[in-house]
Amino acid sequence: MSGDESSGQRMTARSSVARVGRRISLLSLTQVLAVAEHLNFRHAAEALGMSQSSLSTRIRNLEEEIGIIVFERRHRGVRLTEAGRAFVAEIAAGLGQIDHAVTEGPVEEAVPAVIGDHVDIALVVGDPRAPQCHSRLLWSEPLVLMLGESHRLAGRDEIFWRDLDGETFLIRHGGAGPLVRDHAVRRMAEHGITLHFRRVDVERDTLMQMVAHGEGVTFSGTSLKASVSEGLIWRRIADDDEPVRLYALWSPQNRSKTLRDLLALAGKTRARYRPEDRCEP
Numbered sequence: 001m002s003g004d005e006s007s008g009q010r011m012t013a014r015s016s017v018a019r020v021g022r023r024i025s026l027l028s029l030t031q032v033l034a035v036a037e038h039l040n041f042r043h044a045a046e047a048l049g050m051s052q053s054s055l056s057t058r059i060r061n062l063e064e065e066i067g068i069i070v071f072e073r074r075h076r077g078v079r080l081t082e083a084g085r086a087f088v089a090e091i092a093a094g095l096g097q098i099d100h101a102v103t104e105g106p107v108e109e110a111v112p113a114v115i116g117d118h119v120d121i122a123l124v125v126g127d128p129r130a131p132q133c134h135s136r137l138l139w140s141e142p143l144v145l146m147l148g149e150s151h152r153l154a155g156r157d158e159i160f161w162r163d164l165d166g167e168t169f170l171i172r173h174g175g176a177g178p179l180v181r182d183h184a185v186r187r188m189a190e191h192g193i194t195l196h197f198r199r200v201d202v203e204r205d206t207l208m209q210m211v212a213h214g215e216g217v218t219f220s221g222t223s224l225k226a227s228v229s230e231g232l233i234w235r236r237i238a239d240d241d242e243p244v245r246l247y248a249l250w251s252p253q254n255r256s257k258t259l260r261d262l263l264a265l266a267g268k269t270r271a272r273y274r275p276e277d278r279c280e281p
Contacts, residue, residue: 028058028062029091030048031044031048031055031058031059031062032059032062032070032087032088032091033088033091033092034047034048034055035055035059035071035078036070036071036080036084036088039077039078039079039080040077040078041055041056041059041077041078048203049203049206050203050205050206051205054205054229059071066087068081068083068084068087069081069083069084070083070084070087070088071084072084110122110123110124110128110249111128111130111132111133111249114130114133114249114250114251115132115133115251117251117253117254120250120254120256120258120259120262121248121249121250121259121262121263122248122249122250123138123179123246123247123248123249124246124247124249127245127247128247128249130249132252133249133250133251133252134249134250134251134252135247135248135249135250136247136248136263137245137246137247138246138247138248139245139246140243140244140245140246141221141222141243141244142221142222142236142241142242142243142244143180143183143219143220143221143222143237143240143243143244144219144220144221144222144234144235144236144237145159145164145217145218145219145234145235145236145237146208146211146217146218146219146220146232146233146234147211147217147232147233147234147235148211148212148213148214148231148232148233149212149231149232149233150214151214151217153235154233154235156235157235158235158236158238159235159236159237159238160237160238160239161187161190161191161193161237161239161240162191162193164193164195164217165193165194165195166193166194166195166196167195167196167216167217168195168196168197168198168215168216168217169181169184169195169196169197169198169216169217169218169219170198170200170207170210170211170215170216170217170218171197171198171199171200171218172199172200172201172202172204172207173199173200173201177199179244179246180218180219180244181197183219183244184197184219187240198215198216205229208229208232209229209231211232212229212230212231212232213231220234248262248263250263
């Protein structure tokens with residue numbers, strides 16, 4: 001490798017994180033770490049319970065989004081580029097803090113759990129309305145409705161909440177599932193409609209396949225709508241332009257280092273990304 005090439009790689013590695021201009025999903029970061037661990041797309045895909053082609057596409061889309069090449073593809077696997085090593089090191093540290101600091105549970109249990117010092121931090125959707133706790137906005141993004149191509153509403157350019165009366169929403173147990181459900185429940189009460197919720201313990205890719213096969217509908221963040229797979233379409237809900245907001249909630253008495261590190265990471269992340277990204281029809 002020439003001196004110029006080596007210098008260029010070092011520059012790319014140092015600037016890789018600074019060039020990230022959009023929010024990256026936790027799922028995408030987890031997928032990057034899996035490939036970095038196995039250094040093989042097939043083995044990583046098996047560990048994640050998804051297809052190799054889907055994982056490869058997701059990683060390539062992520063690389064295009066953040067503007068760096070994370071993995072160098074080879075005939076018998078992959079290896080991390082210098083920029084990729086810097087990127088993976090940062091997200092591994094961040095996810096490590098999240099694993100230790102965050103406990104998932106029903107929203108109605110969040111405030112008592114925080115005040116009772118049972119968890120370091122709680123994630124709640126919408127205004128937490130908890131003056132006895134500290135809170136910080138972590139994430140804000142409009143939602144789009146995901147439907148199968150043969151769904152009765154697929155031919156419409158705009159869909160309103162009243163059109164969803166009687167629909168079945170497929171919601172994952174983990175990930176953003178509980179947050180999405182809370183948002184839909186509030187809208188159901190506001191618009192006087194009935195929604196049916198079906199909780200499924202599957203990966204996001206499997207959930208989207210279920211939607212494509214007509215088993216129900218679901219929500220997705222606008223940042224993921226560009227990766228819609230075959231058999232799916234997305235539609236904006238015309239009378240719901242309010243983004244879903246995710247807040248961190250913690251006790252003022254909590255002085256743990258884990259909490260401080262996580263909040264510092266959240267502050268850097270929020271400054272780096274644009275939570276005000278809007279959904280274009």
